[in-house]
Amino acid sequence: MANLNYFPCTTTLSSSHPTFPKPPASHRLQITSENKNVDMETNSSNNISQPKVDRRNMLLGLGSGGLYSAANLVITPRDSSATPVQAPVLDRCGKAKDLNNGKDIDINCCPPDTDQIVEYRVPPVSQMKIRPSAHRVSDEYIFKYNMAIDRMKRLPKDDPRNFFQQANIHCAYCNGAYKLQEGQLDGPDPTEVLQVHNSWLFFPFHRWYLYFYERILGKMINDPTFALPFWNWDNPKGMTIPPMFLEKKSALYNEKRSKNDSMPPAVVDLGLTGEKNPLQLVTNNLTIMYNDMIRGNSDVYGFMGKEYRQGDAPDPGPGSVERSSHTSIHWWVGDPEKNGEDMGNFYTAGRDPLFYCHHANVDRMWTLWQYFIPSNKVPDKRITNFDFLNASFLFYDENKQLVRVRVRDCLDNLGMGYDFERIDLPWLDYRPPSQTAGARIRRANTISKLAATIFPLKLDQIVRVVVKKAKKGKADEELVLEDVEVDTSKFLKFDVFVNDEDDNSFELDKASYLGTYAQLPRKSETNKTVKTSINLKLTDLYDDMDIADDDRILVTLVPRNQGGGVTIGNIKIIEAPPAKKPAA
């Protein structure tokens, strides 16, 4: 049952919860078009690490009012160990295939090809765009937004700014149309797919995607200050589909959404538990947000996702928001009868205008995490690794110019010229109440087994497993689920609990809830199954349940989707932050 002691009544939220704090001074000082703050983190600010000079890597000084410059023309040799993910080569874009249900339907989501690529420089910020909360916008705003999307839909089909071309960006980067370039452009096609999900590329890729999408919308209505709305699903006041997307005649409407379960007044179900009680849903949601943003991560990789470089297998491991609240919203909106389409399937997600509104909030979570979560909760918030900072993508800008962008230039939203409307963060103090009574492992009659005896484990029912702690007594520890083999053609989700007494799977608002893995289906040419892994921070849970001094814990895995699709290779507990720190 929802614990009423800490359930915030939605009508008093604004007075009983901390208001959205002001950005720290250092954040405000970083309003700069050059993103100089990034340069401090690496010695090689002009080093566009290219395996080989691409014939199209001509840094044209083309440009709209000198926005682009040839300053990066000198391509310095890359460090021999540096292998950032390279922007795809467009004329090698292939077809994505549907391997679902044995069908073999080709889907072509490649963008128009061109020979001219410009290195993108973020233009100077003259006026900050403020992205508004989608539930609070004016009729005038809705009118403009509609008009912009409508015009985008009416552009010629082969205009890269056309609505469907923009939707295809998501398909191409997520469904195996692009390959990881291996350096020899005249050599054979590389085989490893480029995947921007389930790794440290997740936030940066989607930030750039929305950045250009927003600029294109502004161009459509001649309003360079136009800012995308964000779907404020982390606040009870925003936990329904924003009304402007439901008007059937509107350009913001989309046919393919879950008809029964997600229409207002239905409250979003970030846990996808199937719970119907709105009060319980709100408490579940806030607990999940607290977990995704604060309680569940020991280090920056826990939030951002794991390292991913040129030549790596895709899907090394998603960060907390990606694998939890973010994925749940996709699936909750999409039509489960049609394998999640549009929102709930990677290759179609961008066809629903709601996608960009959803991702504006995902992007906001990155900003909040960077600048508003106290650093005693999450110590290091920056990835300074060369291969992260220099990973690159291609997008068409608002002037139909193909541009190459790098991760290093998107680390600060203010530097990119936009900010978010200030809204309360009711999850910020939503730590679940401690749960000491009865939280011990029921040693005598437990039906659980020792971890070593049951792996690899097919997760098609609730499983309980005893796991030994890394260290006896108080310690910062993480639960690691490794070699998790997932079927990428399916929607998958499971929740993880520790020393959970009642196994009531509708309630997540309790100390024993540790975290979630969820994934959207995708249509993909290769890699129908991938191996991934997740780390879940145990430290706070140990405190909340007063079990720091035990020498083992009982882990319960609760699958939420029908029909299996997940095999867990191993579960173990390690000291956190992980001993293996990536080389800076």
Ligand code: C2O
């Ligand atoms: Cu590219 Cu929300 O997914």
